[in-house]
Amino acid sequence: MPDALPVAEDEPRGIQPKTARGEATRRAILDAAERVIGAKGFSEASIGAITREAGCAQGTFYIYFKGKEEVFSELVLEMGRLVRRALTQATANIPDRLAAEKAGLRGFLDFVAAHPDLYRIIQEALFVDPAAYRAYFSSFAEGYRSALADAEAAGQIRPGDCDVRAWALMGIARALGERAVIWEDRTPVAEVVDAAHDLIVHGLQPRGDKP
Amino acid sequence: MPDALPVAEDEPRGIQPKTARGEATRRAILDAAERVIGAKGFSEASIGAITREAGCAQGTFYIYFKGKEEVFSELVLEMGRLVRRALTQATANIPDRLAAEKAGLRGFLDFVAAHPDLYRIIQEALFVDPAAYRAYFSSFAEGYRSALADAEAAGQIRPGDCDVRAWALMGIARALGERAVIWEDRTPVAEVVDAAHDLIVHGLQPRGDKP
DNA sequence: CCAAAACATGAATAGTGATTCATGTTTCAT
DNA sequence: ATGAAACATGAATCACTATTCATGTTTTGG
Secondary structure, eight states: OOSSOOOOOOOOSSOOOOSHHHHHHHHHHHHHHHHHHHHHOTTTOOHHHHHHHHTSOHHHHHHHOSSHHHHHHHHHHHHHHHHHHHHHHHHTTOOSHHHHHHHHHHHHHHHHHHOTHHHHHHHHHHHHOHHHHHHHHHHHHHHHHHHHHHHHHTTSSOOOOHHHHHHHHHHHHHHHHHHHHTSOOOOOHHHHHHHHHHHHHHOSOSSOOOO | OOSSOOOOOOOOSSOOOOSHHHHHHHHHHHHHHHHHHHHHOTTTOOHHHHHHHHTSOHHHHHHHOSSHHHHHHHHHHHHHHHHHHHHHHHHTTOOSHHHHHHHHHHHHHHHHHHOTHHHHHHHHHHHHOHHHHHHHHHHHHHHHHHHHHHHHHTTSSOOOOHHHHHHHHHHHHHHHHHHHHTSOOOOOHHHHHHHHHHHHHHOSOSSOOOO
8 A cells, every 4th residue: 555645535626725816716706606696596697797796717717616506505505604603693692592582583684684695595505406405404403403492491481392493483584584685674673573582482372371 | 540459469478278279288288397397496497308298399388388487487376376275265264363373374284295396486486587486475475464463453462563473474384384395304284283383372481471 | 036836818619408490280160 | 071270299490608628827935
């Protein structure tokens, strides 16, 4: 056997930049892709439009990305990271689940307002990169579920099916985000959060009937 | 001026069939399109694949549809009609809003289980036919909102922002439908409905605190 | 400063698949 | 029964754009 293994080249992908210039170019392409794909959708977004937006030649795209799908996948991953970070920060140091729920919803809605392309990209991932789509939502569902299970064990919330609840609560956040971004509803985030949190905490029931 | 107006031909579209044979062919193409587009997504679904599935020649497609987008739009409209009908039937003669909520959710989940292609098609409509996408959700949002407003006026539910609530409840249904269809979760519909309805009625709060 | 490595270019290639159309076949009204 | 209207065919066209590549330019390490 020869000496050191050559770091196992598992990258038939676009190459990683090795200088500051390359890093900047790659970044510019990724940012341009977010804007263009977010605005026109994956199939309408041509490489030409992306590189024009990025300010480079078409060929440059292929220095850093294997193809259109790869840049898209990377975008989905990055979005996942950003949303997770936003939620982590928004709910840090909030031990009470109901309070965390409210802060998390606010953090999420603030995030999507600041990244309006998020929705379209994530939504389109179902078709362009199903695995990334599933990974994105699975990570949220799992985290959510375990948070609810902990809260339930701690007596902070009524007992119930944590899995269904996790999906239902994700659905609320997603729908309200969509209302804001896709429907361009201008209702202030605070109002939306208050109304939704009221529903999440108390439900629709008119009276406090059974304990 | 000539005599009778020629019925104002506002159809630059694919022609409407005029015989039973034509009707059947058009229907076959529409059904095939639902299956193929539902399975592969809009851009991967070629006309060739659709007509092969429908059992006719490619050219036949253009007798009845102006193009790929038109058949897609028609699919979205039809889906909207079917879902609305399913919900109307499921909630007919249920005066109480909370009970109607439960029946509606069950009806919706049953429907999506029976039409697994619905999700992908509606979701892709955001890119392929944004107007149809908006119309689809707007019709649900508006109906939902007014139902909640009525229930609130009747004292069947706690007062609250009907608009936000409508979107939140739609989001719950959508997310649970997606969990079933996209994630292929096999939890029985009845269990999911019970858990979700519990959340919708009572919320997460541990105690019946304030009235 | 110099060669090598990185990076950038954009015209040319090449594959795809939507759409058209000239030509048949079937159905319908009389 | 028969001509006209409907319907069906599928090979050829045509437009579009992702990807490649031969050729330069810039940056870096020594």
